[in-house]
Amino acid sequence: MNIHNVNFLISAVNPRQYPAANVPELAFAGRSNVGKSSLINKLLNRKNLARVSQKPGKTATINFFDIDGAINFVDLPGYGFARVSKEEKKKWGNIIETYLNSRENLSQVILLVDSRHTPTEDDRTMMGFIRAVCDRAVVIATKCDKLKKSEIEPRMYDIIKTLRLEGDDIIIPFSTVNGMGVEEFWSYVTEIIGVE
Ligand code: GTP
Ligand code: MG
Numbered sequence: 001m002n003i004h005n006v007n008f009l010i011s012a013v014n015p016r017q018y019p020a021a022n023v024p025e026l027a028f029a030g031r032s033n034v035g036k037s038s039l040i041n042k043l044l045n046r047k048n049l050a051r052v053s054q055k056p057g058k059t060a061t062i063n064f065f066d067i068d069g070a071i072n073f074v075d076l077p078g079y080g081f082a083r084v085s086k087e088e089k090k091k092w093g094n095i096i097e098t099y100l101n102s103r104e105n106l107s108q109v110i111l112l113v114d115s116r117h118t119p120t121e122d123d124r125t126m127m128g129f130i131r132a133v134c135d136r137a138v139v140i141a142t143k144c145d146k147l148k149k150s151e152i153e154p155r156m157y158d159i160i161k162t163l164r165l166e167g168d169d170i171i172i173p174f175s176t177v178n179g180m181g182v183e184e185f186w187s188y189v190t191e192i193i194g195v196e
Contacts, residue, residue: 001067001186001195006044009064009072013095019064021105024193025072029096029126030112032078035142035176039112040065040073042176043185050075060092062099071195072105080122096126100133107193108138111163115141115155115173119162127163137169138188145177 009019028036037050050063063075076099077092084092100109109130113119119127130137141159144152152173160171170188174181189195 001189003044003067005068006046006049007066008049009066011061011063013061015098015102018103019072021103023069023071023105024107024195025074025103025105026107026189026193027074027076027099027109028112029076029109029130030078031114031120031122032081034078034112034114036075036078036112038176039140039142039174040075043182044073060095062095071189071193079126080120097129100129106133108134110138110140112140112142113159115144115147115152118158124163136167137163137165139163139165139169139171140174140181140185141171142174144173144180145175
């Protein structure tokens, strides 16, 4: 995909604030600090479009980005950050669930997990939400630059097993540091989502 114009659209909390639902939308979900905002910046080749957290757990809104008027990217609030109150966690859970259940132009939710760790209970809960609204699972394993080359494959198998990936599901090893996975991601977008 040749990207020309990328625009931040809006930070939203409830559906009344969402932008028009007139292009396919890809939403990125995952634990706080897993690298959602960094990945969006990397994929779009922009330094500071999606804000990379100084303090993890601070992105509590849904951020929408428009790419050439052809596709939207959505940066969902990170979950699973230990140092927020139960009430706060519930509020974020509601924001994410409402989005997943109500967004009619949602093409795919992409789950980001840290390549170094076995997915958590929270990740598996998110996978359940994704299974409920998407035909397939697309998982991106972040921070692969922190693994030795020989560790990548066994780590992918652990993630595949823990999240019970199968059939048409996709897992992409990724790194914002060395660019691993960027091309694979865009070929997935053109082949599966059908955006050129
Ligand atoms: P929340 O907004 O809190 O949900 O976090 P997030 O998922 O958006 O994570 P963010 O992009 O802010 O990244 C968190 C930290 O991980 C930052 O310090 C990033 O620089 C770092 N990081 C993200 N991706 C990579 C990667 O591929 N490799 C390495 N080494 N660090 C990364
Ligand atoms: Mg973020």
